[in-house]
Amino acid sequence: MDITGSVIGEAVATILRLVEAAKEEAVQEGVPSAHDYNKTVFNLEPRHHEEQLKVVIKAKESVEVDCNWSISFSALKKSPEGYYVIGKSAGLTTLMACPPASTSRRMQRVDVQLVDAEIDYDSNKPIVIYAAKGVVLSYEVMVK
Numbered sequence: 001m002d003i004t005g006s007v008i009g010e011a012v013a014t015i016l017r018l019v020e021a022a023k024e025e026a027v028q029e030g031v032p033s034a035h036d037y038n039k040t041v042f043n044l045e046p047r048h049h050e051e052q053l054k055v056v057i058k059a060k061e062s063v064e065v066d067c068n069w070s071i072s073f074s075a076l077k078k079s080p081e082g083y084y085v086i087g088k089s090a091g092l093t094t095l096m097a098c099p100p101a102s103t104s105r106r107m108q109r110v111d112v113q114l115v116d117a118e119i120d121y122d123s124n125k126p127i128v129i130y131a132a133k134g135v136v137l138s139y140e141v142m143v144k
Helices: 003-024
Strands: 037-042 053-065 070-078 084-086 090-093 106-115 118-120 127-132 135-143
Touching: 037 135, 053 070, 053 084, 053 127, 127 135
Parallel strands: 070 106, 084 127
Antiparallel strands: 037 127, 053 106, 053 118, 053 135, 070 084, 070 090
């Protein structure tokens, strides 16, 4: 196997391990601390045929990057109380050597790939999400 296949294989294996860890992480009982989380509430407008619609939650965060590409991901977990929690995201980078001329690091807004990010559309109740500080949320309505 060439080095590219090996690097890609390791990256995929790492992503799968981190996704499984995010899925297994239990939602703590009670409302998350305002010190560590921001509360976002999405109130959906009534629509025809809501049973045919879904809400896809999207997240972005600012991360420090260099010349490597990186992926951030987390899981949208529903608590027994009915609200959702998005914890601190885990990141993966290519970890390749940067050219000497590009050693600077910068902040960049990146998409957070969410596991289990789809919610059935229901305009009768708001979608309440507690997201780790620094994570900005939005949503998109799609047909199932």
